[in-house]
Amino acid sequence: MKQRSFNLIALVAIFSIGGILNGNIQAETRPPNIVVIMADDLGYGDLSCYGATALETPNIDRLAAEGQKFTSGYCSASTCTPTRYSFLTGTYAFRKKGTGIAPPNSPALIQPGTPTIASILRTSGYKTAVIGKWHLGLGSEMPDWNGLLKPGPLEIGFDRCLLLPTTNDRVPQVYVENHRVLNLDPADPLWVGKKKPSPDHPTGLTHRDTLKMDWSHGHNSTIHNGISRIGFYTGGHAARFRDEDLSDRWVEESIKWIESNRDHPFFLFFSSHDLHVPRIVHERFQGATKLGPRGDAIVELDWCVGELTKTLDRLKLSENTLVVFCSDNGPVMDDGYKDDAIEKQGKHQPAGPYQGGKYNVYEGGTRTPFITRWTGKIAPGVSDEMVCTIDLAASCATLAGASLPNNACLDSFDVSDALCGKEKASGRDHLVQQDNGQGGNYGLRVGDWKLLRHDSKKTKNTGLRLQGRPVSRYMLFNLATDPSEQHDVIAENEEIANQLKQQLQDLIAAGRSRP
Ligand code: NG6
Ligand code: CA
Numbered sequence: 001m002k003q004r005s006f007n008l009i010a011l012v013a014i015f016s017i018g019g020i021l022n023g024n025i026q027a028e029t030r031p032p033n034i035v036v037i038m039a040d041d042l043g044y045g046d047l048s049c050y051g052a053t054a055l056e057t058p059n060i061d062r063l064a065a066e067g068q069k070f071t072s073g074y075c076s077a078s079t080c081t082p083t084r085y086s087f088l089t090g091t092y093a094f095r096k097k098g099t100g101i102a103p104p105n106s107p108a109l110i111q112p113g114t115p116t117i118a119s120i121l122r123t124s125g126y127k128t129a130v131i132g133k134w135h136l137g138l139g140s141e142m143p144d145w146n147g148l149l150k151p152g153p154l155e156i157g158f159d160r161c162l163l164l165p166t167t168n169d170r171v172p173q174v175y176v177e178n179h180r181v182l183n184l185d186p187a188d189p190l191w192v193g194k195k196k197p198s199p200d201h202p203t204g205l206t207h208r209d210t211l212k213m214d215w216s217h218g219h220n221s222t223i224h225n226g227i228s229r230i231g232f233y234t235g236g237h238a239a240r241f242r243d244e245d246l247s248d249r250w251v252e253e254s255i256k257w258i259e260s261n262r263d264h265p266f267f268l269f270f271s272s273h274d275l276h277v278p279r280i281v282h283e284r285f286q287g288a289t290k291l292g293p294r295g296d297a298i299v300e301l302d303w304c305v306g307e308l309t310k311t312l313d314r315l316k317l318s319e320n321t322l323v324v325f326c327s328d329n330g331p332v333m334d335d336g337y338k339d340d341a342i343e344k345q346g347k348h349q350p351a352g353p354y355q356g357g358k359y360n361v362y363e364g365g366t367r368t369p370f371i372t373r374w375t376g377k378i379a380p381g382v383s384d385e386m387v388c389t390i391d392l393a394a395s396c397a398t399l400a401g402a403s404l405p406n407n408a409c410l411d412s413f414d415v416s417d418a419l420c421g422k423e424k425a426s427g428r429d430h431l432v433q434q435d436n437g438q439g440g441n442y443g444l445r446v447g448d449w450k451l452l453r454h455d456s457k458k459t460k461n462t463g464l465r466l467q468g469r470p471v472s473r474y475m476l477f478n479l480a481t482d483p484s485e486q487h488d489v490i491a492e493n494e495e496i497a498n499q500l501k502q503q504l505q506d507l508i509a510a511g512r513s514r515p
Pocket of ligand 1: 079
């Protein structure tokens with residue numbers, strides 16, 4: 001009896017000391033939560049903290065004022081799918097076939113088992129979620145819309161997802177929650193395809209006068225919510241959402257998810273659809289700016305950021321959370337709908353001082369807003385260091401105390417010190433930019449030099465021009481004296497151009513760029 005009570009006391013003592021120690025250790029060593037907010041088609045000049053005067057973005061401006069605002073922050077590509085592929089895998093999308101803009105029935109582009117920022121953080125004890133636009137395909141050959149949508153985010157490191165499967169100008173307008181279409185009624189199966197399902201199927205061509213937003217190019221197939229889209233679909237009516245409600249739903253879901261995962265380190269990828277077309281914001285933001293729906297969508301995006309950061313404040317998580325704000329590619333004005341983006345542009349410069357935007361490899365295509373905030377850890381300031389969304393995998397791994405597998409995240413550099421605004425910390429010394437998928441065009445920035453290499457025949461066909469002249473295969477710009485890439489100085493700098501051409505070719509051929 002005596003012996004037993006002694007054992008019991010000893011056991012209780014060991015557990016309590018262990019508990020206290022554990023508690024202390026946990027509080028001191030718990031890695032930061034990470035919230036990546038990725039905007040869609042947001043350009044360098046689209047926010048008031050980056051110089052816009054035609055609208056106000058107070059919530060994003062506050063992030064910038066409280067953290068680091070990067071002037072050389074990039075996404076990897078000037079379209080969505082390759083940037084997202086590179087952000088998650090830490091590997092340039094031009095290394096993998098089929099990573100251009102994904103169609104509605106695209107299979108999963110990232111194979112299960114591929115290490116990603118999410119899987120690396122999850123292995124380090126993080127809870128992980130992606131809420132918002134996906135656009136990286138679902139399923140092994142194509143999405144099984146009425147069955148299991150697998151593989152998808154859950155097979156590459158996310159615990160939870162609530163997704164718009166592709167982009168909202170592509171069919172279908174349904175949410176995917178984990179492995180299934182949410183609220184799907186089996187009696188009304190969802191069909192998605194490339195061809196018109198029946199001769200009398202209403203489209204943006206046959207029922208153009210019924211549309212609430214007219215199309216300008218493409219986007220004239222199946223109509224939902226008064227908007228015609230890319231691709232056709234039928235059924236799944238109970239599952240369909242209203243475009244106006246996307247942001248509200250994702251914010252609501254994100255807040256719930258943060259609240260229920262606050263006891264663990266967490267990684268949330270909040271993948272906004274603002275300001276991609278169709279720019280249909282909630283009624284309360286319609287007319288918020290003089291810029292038309294494109295400007296209103298920036299205000300809606302800013303509202304989302306405000307709701308997320310307020311939640312972190314309310315839950316007292318801001319001091320333990322790194323927030324990264326970025327974009328997936330540069331700006332575009334008319335991207336297929338007549339939404340007055342050009343007519344109401346006025347003096348607004350969506351790419352700021354930069355040339356080009358979405359779909360090309362000028363700076364405007366990939367140099368985008370990039371902000372990091374971690375209250376109490378990141379000193380407020382402006383950084384000119386070069387950082388890219390592709391670096392978040394290696395950098396967040398470092399912050400989480402994880403190491404990268406040697407054969408993973410092949411182009412992701414650990415720039416965590418630069419992201420955290422540490423004095424004398426450097427970002428990248430070079431960066432490859434691309435437009436859309438494999439076999440397209442490249443940009444290589446090294447210091448102030450920028451080399452452009454146009455491989456794609458399409459570029460010639462679509463007639464990309466600079467100052468009225470068609471672009472050449474190779475072009476060279478000095479960003480220090482000519483940030484808006486107006487004057488091609490390749491003829492005067494042959495030696496530098498040759499070095500950069502070789503460096504770019506070596507980076508492509510080597511299959512990886514990280515040591
Ligand atoms: C293009 C679409 C454009 C947009 C883009 C993808 C046409 C004519 N254009 O093919 O509207 O959807 O794909 O944008 O269909 S991204 O931001 O997701 O890369
Ligand atoms: Ca985009």
